[in-house]
Each structure stands twice: as structure tokens, then as C-alpha cells.
Amino acid sequence: MTNQTRQQQMRYLFARAGFGATPAELDAASRKSLKKVVRQLFNDSESVPELRVVEADTSETKKQLKGLFRNGQLDKDMLKERIRDNAEKVRDLNLQWLDQMAIGKAALREKMALFWHGHFACRTQGRNPLFMQQYANTIRQNALGKFSDLLMAVSKEPAMLQFLNNQQNRKNAPNENFAREVMELFTLGRGNYSEHDIKEAARAFTGWQFTPDGHFIFREQVHDEGEKTIFGKTGAFKGEDVIAMLLENKQTARFVTAKIYRFFVNETEDKKRVDELAAQFYKSNYDITDLLETIFTSDWFYDPKNVGAHIKSPVELLAGLRHTLGVQFEQPQSQIFVQRTLGQLLFYPPNVAGWPGGKNWIDSSSLLFRMQLPSYILKAAEIAVQPKEDGDVNTQSLARKGGSRFQTKVDWADFEAAFAKIPDSNLTDAIASTLIPFPLRPDQRELISKQAKPGQSRSEQIHAITTALMSLPEYQLT
Structure with a gap:
């Protein structure tokens, strides 16, 4: 394998297992064995810095709730102010998480957590930043552990119990x-359970509730203690018993593995391969790290049919661009504008099924903005696009604060250093190999090379070529 081919392999790995790589990272990785690089990705993701925009303080929560009432009546103005303040804290949580993705150190963990955010889709109700903070940290902490632990933990998160109305689930x-x-979205998938199973499982989950300060609580007085028959088994089951039954069912391993395969490998499922991976996943007691390591170190993962087959989600696109060029936004909330305009706002999935992904990311308006985004960010160009309407007043107001022009700082020095010894004649292809999944066609090479004008400094040439390459449709693919 040539060094260039090896570097292309690393570009693909870092794009799929994280949010891309800098030229320096690709160069360092191309000098190591594939297994060592993959193992390093997991090692780098061992620590989990907490996202924190609010403190989980019981007395403060009670104080805030009390402050909404005046003379025994709900103060509507105070309520509006509280909702607005909470929405801004959820925005800050969004930006904190995006920063963690863009830093790149624990990119694999954050990429996997982004997958789980779509799998365990949860939209903030009442704009509660504490609940969303706990939910985000739970999926991040458990992202690479055992799916069994993650499923139990996220099912008991107040944000999820609230979003799926289990606070109203009571006996009788x-x-x-x-x-x-x-059953439908987290474990078995549609068609692998009966309506009777759902009715009986709902009885088992009665009493699974939460406190205003964000603690899971089992309220025995509202729990249905009677016998239930679920998946052919009869007993006085509780919620934990249902979770255990779902994990015992091999269909859960098959359903989750298939989603992971479509996210990390190819949207067109290889049934036999997914069956093999699912059997391994089940046998390993749902070890997520074991499953991913198998995928990333397998020859078939790097098959040409998989390369360039994944369309970057808006968050992947934004985090990757930031990481590759060390981009910092002087007004961080501009990134909310980008997410809303492209249709993926963290903590605001469209529904319980999460973002559909794939070709759904692309339509006539979003494709144009996607391809112009590098110019907007790297050249501070005027923005002539409006965010998509999603019916949420809070996300609309937060997006408007992004402004009509992005002010950014770009760490060009590190990026440029990687190409210091590359001759001018090879510069375009050298940069392209770090940014896009396919070799440039002759017409593309000629068009991109023309972006470097006579009389420009070496730095200016690199800036112009890089911006042009990032504006190609191929940059939207990994």
C-alpha cells in the first residue's frame, strides 16, 4: 500500500469514526498499523468531560419553581422569561457539545454519542436544560460501553420519561x-412485538417517574403490581424486567447492529454481514466497543463501494470543518443558524424517530447552502439564506441571532505547514487527498487550480484551493 493510499484510508477512517482529521493527524496515522490507529481512537475517548450549563441543585430548583407564582397565581410573564432563559441554556449546551466534537481528541465517543442522540431521540420539553444536560451526559458516558447499560440509563432519564409521557403512566x-x-425505536423495531405486549409492558412501566430536580424515582403507589403477560411470559413484572426481556431477544441485537452498520458503513445493508455482526454483538453482551473495533479493523469496511457513500449530517459537516481548519466562531451562536438552516439542531430532533439522515439531508435549498458554507465561514461572505421553519419559536429566535455574516478565526498555520514541501504542481491533489473521498477528475483539478491566482503568496494559494475543494459536492461525502 502506497503512502498516499494509506493516507486516503486514514482519511476515510477518521471521517467515519469521528469528524475528519487535520493533515498532520493523517500523516501521523499513516505511519502506524491500522489496528494501532483504531485502538488509539478508543484510548483517546476514554475520558468524558461533562457538559455543564446548569447545576443540579435541589434547593435552587425549588426556588425557581416557587418564583413562577405570585399571590398563589402563575405569573405568565415570569414563565415566558423562564422558558426563554431555559431555551438559551439548551443552546449553550448545544454549543458546548459541538465544541467537544470539533476538538477532535475524543471524536469517536462524540460521534457515537451523536448516533445515540438520533437512536434515543429526545426533544426538550418545557426547554428544561437540566434534563437535557443529564440526558446528553448519559449518552456520552455510555456511548462506547454496554448497550444494556445505556438502554437502562437513558430509559430512566427524566428527559426521556417526560418526552414519552411516562409521568402520566399510572395503574388503572x-x-x-x-x-x-x-420496543419500536430503541430495541426490537416495528413488527417484532404485538399490541398486547405494548399494553402489558406499559403496565410494567407504571411508577417510572422523575422529580422536578432531575432524579429518577419509582413511585410504588402508582405502579400496577398485578400479573402481566409479555412475550409469552407471565409475572408481576416491573420496568427493569421488560428491559431485561428486550435484551434477551436476539432481534434487539439485530436491530441495533443494522442501524450502526447503516450509520458507519453503508446505508445499503449487507444482510449476511449484519447478521454476523449482530451475533457477535449479542454474544459479547452488547459490547459497543467490541462491535465498532471489529467494523473499523475489517477489510470490507474499506471496500471502495463504502467510500464516499455517506452524506455528512449538518453537525458532522460543521464539526468536521471546524476541526480540520481549527475554526473558531467569534459569535458561537452562529452555529445554531447553520444547524437550523441545514435541518439538524442538536436537542431538537424532528420527532421520536430522530433525523432520517442519508439523502434526506439534501434538498435544493440546503445543498446550495452546504456548498457555500466554506466560503461563508472562511471568507466571511454575506449570507443570503434563511433557516428552515420548524414551528419552534425558540429555535427560530436563537437562529436569528447568528447574524448575516460569520466572523471566524482560522488556524491556517498548522494546516499550511503540512504542505510546505509539496511542489506547486502537486498542491491541489495533495490538499484534495486530505479533504475529499475521491481523486479529482481532470476538469475539477483544472477548475480548482485556477483558484490560485498569479502573484498570490503560498498561503493565499492554499487558502483559495482549500476553500474551493470544500465547496465541491464531494466534500459533503465521507
């Missing part, structure tokens, strides 16, 4: 929403 008045989504 069961609410089936939580039980249905746990």
Missing part, C-alpha cells in the same frame, strides 16, 4: 407511549 390509566417507543 396506563399510557402506552413510552413502552411502544422502547
Whole structure:
């Protein structure tokens, strides 16, 4: 394998297992064995810095709740102010998480957590920043551990219990929403359970509630203690028993593995390969790290049919661009504008099924903005695009604060240093090999090379070529 081919392999790995790489990272990785590079990705993701925009303080929570009332009546103005303040804290949480993705050190953990955010889709209700903070940290902390631990932990998160209405699930008045989504979206997939299973499981989940200060609590007085029959088994089951039954079912391993395969490998599923991976996943007691390590070190992962087959999500695109060029936004909230305009705002999935992904990311308006985004960010060009309407007043107001022009700082020095010894005649291809999944066609090479004008300094040439390459449709692919 030539050094250039090796570097292309590393570019693909870093793009799929993280959010891309700098030229220096690709150069260093291309000198190591594949297994060592993959192992290093996991080692770098061992620590989990907490996201924190609010403190989990019981007395403060009670004080805030009390402050919403005046003379025993709900103060509507105070409520509006509280909702607005909470929405801004959720925005800050969004930006903190995006920073962690863009830093790149624990990129694999953050990439996997982004996958779980779509799998365990949860939208903030009442704009509660504490609940969303706990939910985000739970999926990040458990992202590379055991799926069994993650499933139990996220199912008990107040944000999820609230989003799926389990606070209203009580004996003699069961609410089936939580039980249905746990089966349909989190574990088995549609068609692998009966309506009777859902009704009985809903009874088992009665009593799974939460306190205003963000603690899971099992309220025995509202739990249905009677016998239930679920998946052919009968007993006085509780929620934990249902989770255990779902994990015992091999269909859960198959369903989750297939989603991971479509996210990391190819949207077109290789049934036999997914079956093999699912069997391994089940046998390993749902070890996520073991599954991913198998994928990333397998020859078939690097098959040409998989390269360039994944369309970057808006968050992947933004985090990757930031990481590759060390981009910092002087007004961080501009990134909210980008997310909303492209249709993926962290903590605001469109529904319980999460973002559909794939070709759904692309339409006529978003494709144009995607291809112009590098110019907007790297050249501070005027923005002539409006965010998509999603019916949420809070996300609309937060996006408007992004302004009509991005002010950014770009760490060009490190990027340029990687190409210091590259002759001018090879400069375009050398930069392209670090940014896009396919070799340039002759017409593309000629067009891109023309961006470097006579009389420009070496730095200016690199800036112009890089911006032009990032504006190609191929930059949208990994």
C-alpha cells in the first residue's frame, strides 16, 4: 500500500469514526498499523468531560419553581422569561457539545454519542436544560460501553420519561407511549412485538417517574403490581424486567447492529454481514466497543463501494470543518443558524424517530447552502439564506441571532505547514487527498487550480484551493 493510499484510508477512517482529521493527524496515522490507529481512537475517548450549563441543585430548583407564582397565581410573564432563559441554556449546551466534537481528541465517543442522540431521540420539553444536560451526559458516558447499560440509563432519564409521557403512566390509566417507543425505536423495531405486549409492558412501566430536580424515582403507589403477560411470559413484572426481556431477544441485537452498520458503513445493508455482526454483538453482551473495533479493523469496511457513500449530517459537516481548519466562531451562536438552516439542531430532533439522515439531508435549498458554507465561514461572505421553519419559536429566535455574516478565526498555520514541501504542481491533489473521498477528475483539478491566482503568496494559494475543494459536492461525502 502506497503512502498516499494509506493516507486516503486514514482519511476515510477518521471521517467515519469521528469528524475528519487535520493533515498532520493523517500523516501521523499513516505511519502506524491500522489496528494501532483504531485502538488509539478508543484510548483517546476514554475520558468524558461533562457538559455543564446548569447545576443540579435541589434547593435552587425549588426556588425557581416557587418564583413562577405570585399571590398563589402563575405569573405568565415570569414563565415566558423562564422558558426563554431555559431555551438559551439548551443552546449553550448545544454549543458546548459541538465544541467537544470539533476538538477532535475524543471524536469517536462524540460521534457515537451523536448516533445515540438520533437512536434515543429526545426533544426538550418545557426547554428544561437540566434534563437535557443529564440526558446528553448519559449518552456520552455510555456511548462506547454496554448497550444494556445505556438502554437502562437513558430509559430512566427524566428527559426521556417526560418526552414519552411516562409521568402520566399510572395503574388503572396506563399510557402506552413510552413502552411502544422502547420496543419500536430503541430495541426490537416495528413488527417484532404485538399490541398486547405494548399494553402489558406499559403496565410494567407504571411508577417510572422523575422529580422536578432531575432524579429518577419509582413511585410504588402508582405502579400496577398485578400479573402481566409479555412475550409469552407471565409475572408481576416491573420496568427493569421488560428491559431485561428486550435484551434477551436476539432481534434487539439485530436491530441495533443494522442501524450502526447503516450509520458507519453503508446505508445499503449487507444482510449476511449484519447478521454476523449482530451475533457477535449479542454474544459479547452488547459490547459497543467490541462491535465498532471489529467494523473499523475489517477489510470490507474499506471496500471502495463504502467510500464516499455517506452524506455528512449538518453537525458532522460543521464539526468536521471546524476541526480540520481549527475554526473558531467569534459569535458561537452562529452555529445554531447553520444547524437550523441545514435541518439538524442538536436537542431538537424532528420527532421520536430522530433525523432520517442519508439523502434526506439534501434538498435544493440546503445543498446550495452546504456548498457555500466554506466560503461563508472562511471568507466571511454575506449570507443570503434563511433557516428552515420548524414551528419552534425558540429555535427560530436563537437562529436569528447568528447574524448575516460569520466572523471566524482560522488556524491556517498548522494546516499550511503540512504542505510546505509539496511542489506547486502537486498542491491541489495533495490538499484534495486530505479533504475529499475521491481523486479529482481532470476538469475539477483544472477548475480548482485556477483558484490560485498569479502573484498570490503560498498561503493565499492554499487558502483559495482549500476553500474551493470544500465547496465541491464531494466534500459533503465521507
